Amino acid sequence: MNFAFTDDQLALAAAVRQVLAAHCPAEAVRNGRSPAWSQLAEIGLFGLLVPQEHDGLGLGLVDAVLPFEETGRAALPGPVAETAVAAPLLLAGDPALGKLAAGSLRVSVRIGDQVYAPDADLADLLIVEREGVPHAVRPEAARLTPQSGVDRTRPLFGVEFRDATRLRTEVAPAVRAVTVAVAAQLVGAARHLLDTTVGYARTRRQFGAPIGSFQAVKHRLAEVAIAVEFAAPLVYAAALAVDRRLPTVDRDVSAAKAAAGEAAELAAGTALQVHGAIGYTGELDLGLWLARVWSLSAAYGGPGLHRSRLRTAILGTPEVRRWP
Amino acid sequence: MDLDFTRAEQDFRAEVRDWLAGHVPGAPLPSMDTREGFEAHREWEHLLAGERLSVVSWPVEYGGRGASLVEWLIFEEEYWAASAPGRVSQNGIFLLAPTLFSHGTAEQRERFLPGMARADDVWAQAWSEPEAGSDLAALTSRAERVEGGWRLHGQKTWSSRASYADWGFGLFRSDPASARHRGLTYFMFPLAGVTVRPIAQLDGEHGFAELFFDGLFVPDDLVLGAAGEGWRIAMATTSSERGLTLRSPGRFLATADRLVRLARSTGADPVLADQVARAWLDAESYRLHTFGTARRLAAGEEIGSASSMGKVFWSELDVRMHALALRLLGERGLLDGGAPDAEEGGRWLDGYLFSLAGPIYAGTNEIQRNIIAERVLGLPR
Numbered sequence A: 001m002n003f004a005f006t007d008d009q010l011a012l013a014a015a016v017r018q019v020l021a022a023h024c025p026a027e028a029v030r031n032g033r034s035p036a037w038s039q040l041a042e043i044g045l046f047g048l049l050v051p052q053e054h055d056g057l058g059l060g061l062v063d064a065v066l067p068f069e070e071t072g073r074a075a076l077p078g079p080v081a082e083t084a085v086a087a088p089l090l091l092a093g094d095p096a097l098g099k100l101a102a103g104s105l106r107v108s109v110r111i112g113d114q115v116y117a118p119d120a121d122l123a124d125l126l127i128v129e130r131e132g133v134p135h136a137v138r139p140e141a142a143r144l145t146p147q148s149g150v151d152r153t154r155p156l157f158g159v160e161f162r163d164a165t166r167l168r169t170e171v172a173p174a175v176r177a178v179t180v181a182v183a184a185q186l187v188g189a190a191r192h193l194l195d196t197t198v199g200y201a202r203t204r205r206q207f208g209a210p211i212g213s214f215q216a217v218k219h220r221l222a223e224v225a226i227a228v229e230f231a232a233p234l235v236y237a238a239a240l241a242v243d244r245r246l247p248t249v250d251r252d253v254s255a256a257k258a259a260a261g262e263a264a265e266l267a268a269g270t271a272l273q274v275h276g277a278i279g280y281t282g283e284l285d286l287g288l289w290l291a292r293v294w295s296l297s298a299a300y301g302g303p304g305l306h307r308s309r310l311r312t313a314i315l316g317t318p319e320v321r322r323w324p
Numbered sequence B: 001m002d003l004d005f006t007r008a009e010q011d012f013r014a015e016v017r018d019w020l021a022g023h024v025p026g027a028p029l030p031s032m033d034t035r036e037g038f039e040a041h042r043e044w045e046h047l048l049a050g051e052r053l054s055v056v057s058w059p060v061e062y063g064g065r066g067a068s069l070v071e072w073l074i075f076e077e078e079y080w081a082a083s084a085p086g087r088v089s090q091n092g093i094f095l096l097a098p099t100l101f102s103h104g105t106a107e108q109r110e111r112f113l114p115g116m117a118r119a120d121d122v123w124a125q126a127w128s129e130p131e132a133g134s135d136l137a138a139l140t141s142r143a144e145r146v147e148g149g150w151r152l153h154g155q156k157t158w159s160s161r162a163s164y165a166d167w168g169f170g171l172f173r174s175d176p177a178s179a180r181h182r183g184l185t186y187f188m189f190p191l192a193g194v195t196v197r198p199i200a201q202l203d204g205e206h207g208f209a210e211l212f213f214d215g216l217f218v219p220d221d222l223v224l225g226a227a228g229e230g231w232r233i234a235m236a237t238t239s240s241e242r243g244l245t246l247r248s249p250g251r252f253l254a255t256a257d258r259l260v261r262l263a264r265s266t267g268a269d270p271v272l273a274d275q276v277a278r279a280w281l282d283a284e285s286y287r288l289h290t291f292g293t294a295r296r297l298a299a300g301e302e303i304g305s306a307s308s309m310g311k312v313f314w315s316e317l318d319v320r321m322h323a324l325a326l327r328l329l330g331e332r333g334l335l336d337g338g339a340p341d342a343e344e345g346g347r348w349l350d351g352y353l354f355s356l357a358g359p360i361y362a363g364t365n366e367i368q369r370n371i372i373a374e375r376v377l378g379l380p381r
C-alpha cells in the first residue's frame, strides 16, 4: 500500500509547474489562446499517455494527474486535456500518435457528457462522438458554431460535420480519462484560488487589522482547505481505477468529478466573497479562475449529473465495494 | 502510487477477520459507561490482548505485534466492520501511550504499557477544567513541590470513563509564578486517591466524571517528561487525538456501509439517497486520505496541524451519517434499546448521541478551524 506519488511523478508535476510559471502568467491566460504549448510538448506532456512505440512516454493517468493539477492551477488555456488525455486513447494504434506526442497535433473532442467542443477553432483534428462511436473530423469538414459564454478563455463550439472517419476505438475509456484530468484541473484551480485568497486576506486591512484575522473569514477559508484536501484523494484514486480498469471505475470517476467540482465551486465562491468588490471587477485576474472553475465544473458532466450516477451506483447495486 | 495491499497485509487482514468472526460477542456488550458494562469491556480487552490484537502497532515487548501503520488501519477496518465492542482503553492506548513512547522513561514504559495493553489499567484523560475548556492554557489545577514528589490540588472535569477507570493523566501548574503555557507539568496519577464524581451524559449514563484533587501525593516517577515541559509534551501528541489513531477511518467506513444497507431497506427519496451516497464517499475519501497520511508518517514526515482538517472532517461526517439514519428511520429511529421496536437495539440512536460529542471533544471544531486558518493557511492571529 503506497497511496503517495513517486519521486518521478512529483518531478514531472514540478517541471510542468515551472514551465507554466514562466510561460503562462495570468496575462497569457487573459490574452493567449494556447500559451506554453511548445514548452509543455518539450517536457513530454502531450506524449504522456502515448505508447513508447509512437514516441510517447507510455505512462498512465496516475502520472498525468498532478501535471493536470498544475494546468488547472495556472488556468492554462487551450485544448490540453483533450489533446493530452482524450486523444491518445481515441487514436490508439493510429500513425498520427507520433505527431500527437510531439505536440504538433492539437485535438478538440466532443465526447461523453461534453456538449460542445472546447477550443475547437484551434484544433488540427476534431473527434466527435456520434451514436456511441468516435469519429475523426478534419477542420475543413466541420462547421463550428461559437457558443460564447462566461469562460472566454475556454471558448466552446457546436460541431456539425459531413465527412468523418469512424475510429475503431471505444469512446468510454477516453471519456473517463479526460473527466479525471478535468477533475484534477479543478483541484488545481481550487488550490490557486485558496492560495490567492489567503494572500489577499493577509494584506487587505479593514478596521485596522488584516481581514484574514477575522474569524468569519478564517473559518470560510478553513472550509475550503478541508473541501480541497478531501476531494483530491478521490481524484487520485479515480486515476488509478482508470489505469487498472477496475469494475468500480465509472463510480470512481463520477466521485472524482463531483467532489472536485464542488470543492472548486466552494473555493471560487469564497474567493469572491473574501475579495469583496475588487474580486467582482474584470480587471483583477481572479475572474479568470472563477470562470474557469464554472466551465470545468460543468464540463464532462457537472456535479448534478455525476451525483445522480453515484446515487445509482451506491444505492442501486446489491453490494457497494471498496478497493481493494 | 498504488492502492494494493501486500501479501503480508492481506494475510494479516484475513487473520484478524477470522479471529473476530469467531470471538466478537453475538449480543452487544452493555454500555461501557455502566459499572457492569465497563467490566465486560475490560474482559473483552483481555481476550483481544491474549491474541496480541489490542495494540497491534506497539512493539512486541509491550504486548503488540510491531505492526505497520497500514496494518493498523487494516485492523481498524476489520474491527469496526465486525461490529466489535468499543475500546474502553482508548484514551490510554491512543492518547497517553504515544506520549509515553516519545517522552516517557524506559521504566515508565515497562511499568505502564503492558497493563494498559491488557486493560488491567484503564486510563482517563484529565485535561479540561471548569474554567479551562477550549482555552486549556487557562488551567489552574496545581502541583505543589514536596519531598520526593508533588501534591496535586484542584479540579478536572469531563474526564471520559474516569467514573470507573484506574489511572488518570493530565496537566497541572507546577510553577505558581507561571502563566498560560509555561510552568505546566504532565502527571500520571492513580484515581484511587482522587474524589471522582460521575456525570451523566445525554444518554443518561455516567460516561465522564469530575475529579477533585485534595493534595494527592504523586512521586517524581509519575511525572511524564521534565517538570515545566507539560504543554510541549501534551501538544506533541495532540495530532494522535485529532487524527488517525483515536478515530481511524475503519469506524466511519463501517457506519457508512451500515447506512447504505439501511437506506436500501427503508428506501430513500432522492434527496436522502443523495446524502447517503455522499456520506459513503466521504468515508471513502477519509480512508484514502489516511492511507496517504500513513505513507507520509512512515517516511518520517510530520503531519502537525494538518490533522485538524481530518478532525473536522471525520467528526462532522459521523454526525451527518447518524442524523441521516435517524431520518431514514423516522420516529422509530428515536427508540432506545429498551423499546421492542428499536432498530438494531437502538444502535443508531446511541451512535447519534455519541457522534454529537465529536465536534466538541479533542478540541472543538471551531478551534480546529482556527488552527487550520492560522497554522495551515498562515492567516494572522
Ligand SMILES: Cc1cc2nc3c(=O)[nH]c(=O)nc-3n(C[C@H](O)[C@H](O)[C@H](O)COP(=O)(O)OP(=O)(O)OC[C@H]3O[C@@H](n4cnc5c(N)ncnc54)[C@H](O)[C@@H]3O)c2cc1C
Pocket (backbone or CB within 6 Å): B091, B124, B125, B126, B127, B128, B132, B133, B134, B135, B157, B158, B159, B160, B161, B208, B357, B360, B361, B362, B363, B364, B365, B366, B367, B370
Ligand atoms: C463526550 C465528551 C468527552 C470528553 N472527554 C474528555 C476527557 O476525557 N478529558 C478531558 O480532559 N476533556 C474531555 N472532554 C472535554 C472537551 O475537551 C471540552 O469540552 C472541549 O475542550 C471544549 O471545552 P468546553 O466544553 O469548556 O467548551 P468551551 O471552551 O466553553 O466552548 C464553548 C463553545 O465556544 C466555542 N469557542 C470557544 N473558544 C472559541 C474561540 N477561540 N473561537 C471560536 N469559538 C470558540 C467552542 O468551539 C464551543 O462551541 C470531553 C467532552 C465531551 C463532550
